[in-house]
Amino acid sequence: MLKKTDNYQDHEIDLKELINVIFISKKFIITVTSFLTIIAILYTLSLPQLIPSYKSHIYFLKPSTQTVLELNKMLFKNETQHSVFYKFLTKAMSTEFQERIFKDINYKKNINTFISSIKTLDDDNHEKSKLAAYEIPWTISATGIDPSITSNFLNELVFAADQEVFDELKEASKMEISIRIEELEIEKSLILESQLVESVFNDELLKLNIEEAKLNLFEFDKNELSLIQIDQLAIPASMPLKEEGRKRSVTLAFQILASFMLSIFLVFIKNIYRFNRNTIN
Numbered sequence: 451m452l453k454k455t456d457n458y459q460d461h462e463i464d465l466k467e468l469i470n471v472i473f474i475s476k477k478f479i480i481t482v483t484s485f486l487t488i489i490a491i492l493y494t495l496s497l498p499q500l501i502p503s504y505k506s507h508i509y510f511l512k513p514s515t516q517t518v519l520e521l522n523k524m525l526f527k528n529e530t531q532h533s534v535f536y537k538f539l540t541k542a543m544s545t546e547f548q549e550r551i552f553k554d555i556n557y558k559k560n561i562n563t564f565i566s567s568i569k570t571l572d573d574d575n576h577e578k579s580k581l582a583a584y585e586i587p588w589t590i591s592a593t594g595i596d597p598s599i600t601s602n603f604l605n606e607l608v609f610a611a612d613q614e615v616f617d618e619l620k621e622a623s624k625m626e627i628s629i630r631i632e633e634l635e636i637e638k639s640l641i642l643e644s645q646l647v648e649s650v651f652n653d654e655l656l657k658l659n660i661e662e663a664k665l666n667l668f669e670f671d672k673n674e675l676s677l678i679q680i681d682q683l684a685i686p687a688s689m690p691l692k693e694e695g696r697k698r699s700v701t702l703a704f705q706i707l708a709s710f711m712l713s714i715f716l717v718f719i720k721n722i723y724r725f726n727r728n729t730i731n
Contacts, residue, residue, distance in 0.1 A: 468718075471717060471718070471721055472714060472717060475717040475720075475721075478713065478716075478717060478720075479710070479713040479714060479717060482709070482712070482713035482716060483706070483709045483710045483713045486705075486706075486708075486709030486712065486713070487705070487706050487709055490702060490705035490706060490709065491702065493705075494701060494702045494705070501595050502595070502690030502691070503593050503594060503595055503690060503691050504593065504594060504595070504596070504597035504600055504686070504687035504689075504690055504691065505567075505591055505592070505593045505600075505687055505691055506591065506592060506597065506600045506601040506604055506684040506685065506686065506687050507589045507590070507591045507604070507682075507684060508589065508590055508591075508601075508604040508605060508607075508608055508680070508682065508683060508684040509587040509588070509589050509680075509681040509682040510587060510588055510589075510590075510608060510678045510679060510680050510681055511585055511587055511588070511678070511679040511681055512531050512532075512534075512535045512585070512588075512678075512679070513531050513534045513535060513677050513678060513679065514531075514679060515531065517534075517675065517676070517677060517679075518530065518531055518534060520675060521534065521616075521619070521675055521677070524675065525619055525620055525623040526623050526626070526627060527619060527622075527623055529619070534615070534677055535677075535678075537615045537618075537619075538611055538612060538615050538677060538678055539570070539588075541611040541614060541615050542570075542590060542607055542608060542611035543568070543570055543590075545565055547607075547610075547611065547614075548565050548568060548607065549561060549565060551603065551606055551607050551610055552564065552565065552603065554606070564592070564593075564594055567591075567592055567593035567594070568590065568591070568592045569590070569591050569592075570588065570589065570590045570591075587681040587682070590604060590607065590608065591604075592604050593691065597686035597687045597688075598686045600684075600686070600687070601683075601684040601685055601686045601687070602684075604684035605683055605684050608678065608680070612676060612677050612678045613674070615677060616674065616675060616677055631662055634662040635662075638655060638659070638662075641654060641655050642655070
């Protein structure tokens with residue numbers, strides 16, 4: 451039993467002895483730490499400079515009921531709030547459309563990085579908002595190195611998407627009216643070619659003539675209609691985002707600490723080697 455106790459005491463770490471070893475080897479520790487610190491400083495200075503980035507948001511609401519009614523009356527359409535908003539959001543979040551706006555603004559930045567930063571809320575969040583007493587505005591955000599250009603991009607993106615969706619609906623309506631007029635002409639020709647002159651055919655012909663006249667007289671309102679309700683325009687961010695990753699000072703501090711710990715480790719390895727060599731001799 452005594453033998454086991456002696457062995458335990460022989461292998462027990464003496465803290466005072468460790469501190470004494472470190473104190474004796476202080477010059478070695480300072481030299482190694484200083485050398486590695488110089489390397490760490492040179493490496494840190496060689497890192498590319500972190501460029502601050504700024505994030506902007508634009509807030510908007512779905513088309514109002516009145517807006518959809520005016521749209522349907524103006525374009526001879528049968529759209530709903532959901533269908534109009536879906537068309538707008540699909541357009542605004544289209545990568546191809548965003549790249550076009552990006553090039554129009556002439557933003558001198560990596561286009562893929564900028565486009566990938568554009569985000570919007572999803573339907574799940576707005577499904578939850580139905581429980582609230584009011585509609586939660588939708589938002590589109592973007593991050594860039596120039597706060598003014600980033601906010602201008604978002605505003606231009608939303609306005610351009612709104613205008614383009616309206617123009618596409620207008621062109622679709624014109625095409626539908628044109629197709630319907632052609633169909634009316636065919637139906638009328640079929641009736642006129644028939645040799646039957648019963649009143650029922652005359653009544654049908656009259657209805658077709660009236661519908662065709664209305665379509666031919668239909669004119670699109672020259673006034674543009676804003677489909678989306680802007681709740682708050684994007685404004686330039688005043689403060690940059692927090693830098694991703696560790697700051698240079700923190701990185702350098704970790705490197706110095708690691709250098710110090712490495713020098714102490716080397717001292718212990720050196721003393722263990724000496725101890726083993728003396729024991730063998």
